[in-house]
Amino acid sequence: MKRSDTAHTDAIDCDAGAIVTKGITKRYGSFTALENVDMIVPRGTIFGLLGPNGAGKTTMIKVLTALIPADAGSACVSGHDVRREPKLVRADIGWVAAEVILDDDLSAMENLWLQAKLQNLSDWKNRALDLLRYFELYDRRNSRVSQFSTGMRKKLEIALALLHQPRVIFMDEPTIGLDPGTRRMLWQLITGINREYGVTILLTSHYIEEADALCSNLAIIDHGRIVATGTPSELKSRVKADIVEIALNYEPDMPTFAHMDGVQEAARTENGMRLKVASSESVLPRILSCLNIDGVLKINVDKPSLETVFIDLTGKRLSDDEGRMDMRKFYATLRMTRR
Amino acid sequence: MRNATLNQFYGLLAREIKKTYRNPWIIAITVVQPFMWLAFFGSSFSSAPKSFLEGFFHTYSYVAFLLPGVLSTSMLTVGMFGSMSTIQDKRFGYMKRILLTPTDKATIFVAKSMGSTTRGMVQLPVMATAAALFGVSFPLNPVLWLGWIAALFFLGLGFSSLFMALTVASTDWQTPGVISNFITMPLMFSSTALFPQANFPAWMRAISAVNPVTFSATFGRTIVLGGSIDWTLLAYLALFAAMMLFIGSVMATKWLKVE
Ligand SMILES: Nc1ncnc2c1ncn2[C@@H]1O[C@H](COP(=O)(O)OP(=O)(O)OP(=O)(O)O)[C@@H](O)[C@H]1O
Ligand SMILES: [Mg+2]
Numbered sequence: 001m002k003r004s005d006t007a008h009t010d011a012i013d014c015d016a017g018a019i020v021t022k023g024i025t026k027r028y029g030s031f032t033a034l035e036n037v038d039m040i041v042p043r044g045t046i047f048g049l050l051g052p053n054g055a056g057k058t059t060m061i062k063v064l065t066a067l068i069p070a071d072a073g074s075a076c077v078s079g080h081d082v083r084r085e086p087k088l089v090r091a092d093i094g095w096v097a098a099e100v101i102l103d104d105d106l107s108a109m110e111n112l113w114l115q116a117k118l119q120n121l122s123d124w125k126n127r128a129l130d131l132l133r134y135f136e137l138y139d140r141r142n143s144r145v146s147q148f149s150t151g152m153r154k155k156l157e158i159a160l161a162l163l164h165q166p167r168v169i170f171m172d173e174p175t176i177g178l179d180p181g182t183r184r185m186l187w188q189l190i191t192g193i194n195r196e197y198g199v200t201i202l203l204t205s206h207y208i209e210e211a212d213a214l215c216s217n218l219a220i221i222d223h224g225r226i227v228a229t230g231t232p233s234e235l236k237s238r239v240k241a242d243i244v245e246i247a248l249n250y251e252p253d254m255p256t257f258a259h260m261d262g263v264q265e266a267a268r269t270e271n272g273m274r275l276k277v278a279s280s281e282s283v284l285p286r287i288l289s290c291l292n293i294d295g296v297l298k299i300n301v302d303k304p305s306l307e308t309v310f311i312d313l314t315g316k317r318l319s320d321d322e323g324r325m326d327m328r329k330f331y332a333t334l335r336m337t338r339r
Numbered sequence: 340m341r342n343a344t345l346n347q348f349y350g351l352l353a354r355e356i357k358k359t360y361r362n363p364w365i366i367a368i369t370v371v372q373p374f375m376w377l378a379f380f381g382s383s384f385s386s387a388p389k390s391f392l393e394g395f396f397h398t399y400s401y402v403a404f405l406l407p408g409v410l411s412t413s414m415l416t417v418g419m420f421g422s423m424s425t426i427q428d429k430r431f432g433y434m435k436r437i438l439l440t441p442t443d444k445a446t447i448f449v450a451k452s453m454g455s456t457t458r459g460m461v462q463l464p465v466m467a468t469a470a471a472l473f474g475v476s477f478p479l480n481p482v483l484w485l486g487w488i489a490a491l492f493f494l495g496l497g498f499s500s501l502f503m504a505l506t507v508a509s510t511d512w513q514t515p516g517v518i519s520n521f522i523t524m525p526l527m528f529s530s531t532a533l534f535p536q537a538n539f540p541a542w543m544r545a546i547s548a549v550n551p552v553t554f555s556a557t558f559g560r561t562i563v564l565g566g567s568i569d570w571t572l573l574a575y576l577a578l579f580a581a582m583m584l585f586i587g588s589v590m591a592t593k594w595l596k597v598e
Binding site: 087091095099103105110 | 342343346347349350351353354357358361362431432433435436437438439440441442597
């Protein structure tokens with residue numbers, strides 16, 4: 001026992017950052033959700049874990065908070081080995097779930113009270129009231145949480161995560177389902193918490209602009225593997241090309257496009273193709289001239305951004321704006337047919 | 340560390356109790372149910388001749404005979420509340436929130452068991468009042484009352500723990516119902532909660548003799564109907580509760596998962 005413990009800690013330097021992992025692997029049956037993940041989150045930073053649905057972001061948070069054991073590898077959070085000292089880790093972390101988790105039958109204050117009991121805090125009350133004021137929930141502190149709006153619930157959840165003054169906070173898609181105004185306000189809160197309290201924040205996100213606005217460091221995860229890490233500007237500088245996505249209702253002749261001047265890469269996609277081009281302004285006319293215009297359903301051009309880095313690395317688009325547009329169209333057609 | 344466990348336990352138990360008594364339906368049903376029991380069962384023998392009641396139940400009042408039995412039976416089923424609220428916490432994710440604090444799984448388990456037992460205990464004053472309205476007279480000795488409260492509490496705690504231990508790994512809403520059918524019926528009918536043992540066949544008498552529901556019903560009956568009180572029954576019940584609590588805590592530590 002003793003010997004394996006030492007071997008365990010030898011492999012990893014807990015003090016290298018607020019979160020340090022080495023070789024983390026997690027399997028669900030024969031499916032590998034995380035594969036050999038090495039990660040260092042420097043203290044006091046906001047670190048973004050970006051990835052498409054099912055990439056393994058939530059699984060990573062579960063492993064780091066000792067909710068589920070990793071099958072291999074080791075991890076340290078806030079200086080404690082996750083496997084050997086889970087309680088010390090949990091006393092030092094806050095957690096904001098993607099699906100807001102509160103006790104709906106209790107009031108805001110009672111939710112904070114319970115959190116204080118579970119974290120064994122004695123002088124929590126003033127801090128709780130301060131947090132409620134900070135999050136503009138003070139007037140509603142005795143209302144049942146079931147009467148709160150999504151934004152209010154999210155704020156209360158973050159207040160719960162801060163109550164015991166943790167040094168690391170995990171936020172799983174903190175702004176999902178919020179309107180742009182509330183989302184922006186949460187961004188300010190998150191940077192505020194980070195700056196004022198020096199808390200390290202690991203957040204996962206689907207929103208490229210969120211990662212760009214908040215994070216000083218990023219890791220892009222796909223199929224359980226880290227495919228790129230760096231600061232947002234480092235990552236952006238990696239992809240200099242524009243990305244042109246064309247949806248077609250016919251089978252395109254790929255070699256024509258692959259060998260076209262100015263096209264760096266051409267790939268077939270589900271409903272058309274994706275081209276990496278040096279400059280879309282100069283290449284687009286040529287591309288169009290080779291297309292059967294009646295068969296073009298949609299053309300999308302992305303200038304170099306985190307989004308293009310992401311598409312380049314994972315072959316997928318991260319923001320779900322398109323999905324929302326389709327939904328609106330869907331409802332519109334529903335309404336039309338009803339008339 | 341000790342202090343932390345106590346705080347966590349207290350917080351979780353208070354949560355269970357608050358949640359329960361904020362639901363007006365629960366309060367209404369808690370109050371109405373015992374009257375229904377007593378009204379239906381009490382009436383079913385109301386026209387029986389006195390000599391029959393005396394010979395069969397050793398009392399003229401079937402209600403007086405029944406009260407300790409009905410209370411014991413209802414403590415048998417309280418474990419269902421703890422199981423369902425545990426499954427609800429897993430389903431709605433709240434279990435994750437608890438487990439992401441330094442709270443031990445055993446503490447969660449004990450708090451849930453205690454919570455559902457406490458919920459069952461409320462039936463004692465309600466039922467006793469109902470029975471008094473039906474004409475049952477009670478002893479005034481506080482020691483006897485404390486003993487009765489303790490017996491019911493241990494019985495409830497033991498069965499809640501057993502119940503929760505059997506469902507600790509489940510996330511399915513239906514499990515508590517299935518387990519309840521599985522354990523409640525046999526234990527209820529093989530005990531002396533509803534009928535005296537004298538009329539049982541030998542094999543049922545054997546089960547009845549080791550059935551904690553019998554201990555509790557017998558103990559309660561000597562208090563309500565009078566007679567010499569066997570305090571070792573209370574000790575058995577305490578032992579039963581302690582054992583189940585221990586086994587359940589070990590099982591929860593091993594198998595309580597977030598989803
Ligand atoms: N309990 C489980 N059992 C089996 N497979 C699981 C389990 N939990 C997650 N997975 C699988 O692991 C993969 C990663 O899941 P995870 O929830 O970590 O993704 P994610 O990156 O958080 O995705 P999203 O953006 O949709 O939240 C998925 O393919 C998922 O199906
Ligand atoms: Mg997720």
